[in-house]
Amino acid sequence: MHTHTTPITTAAIAAALSTARAKVADNKRWYNALSKAALELAASPWCWYATVNTLKIASRTTPGTWYIVDNNGCQCPAAKKQNPCWHAAAKRLLERAGEVAPVAPAAPARDSQADVDFLFN
């Protein structure tokens, strides 16, 4: 079950994952965090607030606990010890996924010639 405020497709996450993995290929901890993040995004409930770059995601180890990951980082025990955590990796993936597949733009305003004629003639 996923709850999204912004539709981000699995394909967009997969694309973001391959890009992100390439960037951290020499950093095994981040690489592993990214891999775990992609798995967890498929398995755990989460909510992505694109406008404020914030991810709310369920703790894997503490049922009923949710972590908020924003531009200041994550609140989980690993992050507090300055370790790469998969929550932060998941946030990066979702940011990138949003860039890969931007939210569909709103339908263009109907600015038909008839309306223009009505308003200005």
Ligand SMILES: [Zn+2]
């Ligand atoms: Zn974390």
